[in-house]
Amino acid sequence: MICLSRKAIVSTNWKGSSVQDSNNASLVDEKASLVSLSIVIPAKNEAPSLRVLLPDLKSGYPDAEIIVVNDGSADDTSNVCLSHRVIEVRHPYSKGNGASIKSGARAATGDVIVFMDGDGQHQAKDVGRLVAELDKGFDMVVAARGARSQANWSRLAANTVYNKLATWMVGHKVQDLTSGFRAVNARLFRQFLSILPNGFSYPTTITMAFFRAGYSVSYLPVMVLKREGKSHIHLVKDGVRFLLIIFKVGTLYSPLKLFTPISLILFFTGLSYYFYTYTTVARFTNMSALLFSTSMLVFLMGLVAEQITSLLYSSRGEVITTEIKRHIENND
Template structure:
């Protein structure tokens, strides 16, 4: 894990000069109540950046308000999901670096210079990792995010922080390599972080604090989040490191098969060589799971083969 050193830029809202152009992409759905303020606050930090608001078929005046505030607005004719809006924004952005933010006002623009300073320092992606002091963050949600971070760290074999944070700056040419992996609904932050780490790109972290939501209602529900959390786990396991999950399961089944045989040999039918059906089933099942995991691992590896570049020669 790399934490970006931004001591010199922390709390600085002046617009520094960067060796790249920046596009700010904001997915929005029914955020007319606060989108103008979000755009205006970003503009004070990045007066010359392109600000792209992707309106995911809102039922209110989100598109009109965002455009009036000075944003470039792209509107989906149907509601396709938060991740789909992010992908549309990335594809249509003109900047060399894409800065992703939410439209609800929880992401404080004062941390933008810190994120971009990390990109200027050589990172391919810099994530705004929320601190424990994040306002409005429930204990259950923190535990869930921590568990997800631990699983992600295990899968990509390096420590990761705040996998669910949507506040991040990414080199556009890099994220375009993996844009088809990003889901149309939720978990695009998780997928993008793990994809870049798996492919060997440099990912840094900047501590940020979130603000309270600006009006409106959050769509977060405990049951819905629980189901979504489970689906995210299944997705990242299958995408990034299947064998690191399937192999321990297969080995556990083989241990259980051995225990079943030993119980039969020493207890239920002493010193009579007989392999119980449970041991056979567990052993055969472990072989199947291992082979399935091995095949899935090979498929996953093909997804993250970096294209050859002349500047990487030698």
């Protein structure tokens, strides 16, 4: 449900200079990037924080399209959206953070989308910094939190493990895998909507997907504030989910990175057990044979999965190329 009817979003100068309007053309610095900006804020019972955040965004980025995705809130989030004249996409019930992100991405009309939390942690002033970094030729810029910005030591330790594991899976340094504050190329982001989970692990999925797809990703250090209210993320339950998502996305985008180590572990376990049984009972046991066979099967599964992934990307590339050609022809 929309609180405010959507109007055409004009081109915005990220440095805060004048903008070009259909009714009143203004002079703009030739070096400034001119694209439309949408800011998507998933929110569940975040009305107090939105009362502070929305005025800052409206004053700092007056021509941006601001979308609040109300994920089944029980407070007066809708009234806050109405009073500040921003777009509200309303879920009739809570669907999850990832589902809110997908709803916001579908509703956004900008060429660039900035996703930020509505809990008071992310600051409006950093939106311009993210977009300016994106303007340097990147496809996604992620706001990377430092150690001081982590909620507690356990969250810091968990995020460190996630970052190291994701770095190994994608082959690129991942500085903040779970940050929900980022600026993205809207067209590229929408390519991955079908694989994004509805829960809290959407940042994990989209980060690894962009790296594996060969898109350019940058990290920008930011200082986040203490959140208002209680976090909806549970360290143990959602931590296990994050790990599963990492392996799931790894299987989808880089199967051999996952299957090869498992195969090697099984192989060397079987080899060690073989030497042990050979020296003690002087025979080759069934368990050794089973471990050797399983290691080969796992490795072959990885090879097959790698070929399927290559075919998937080949097909996707053809579709994207066709869409680009059609767009160029329509504009000519």
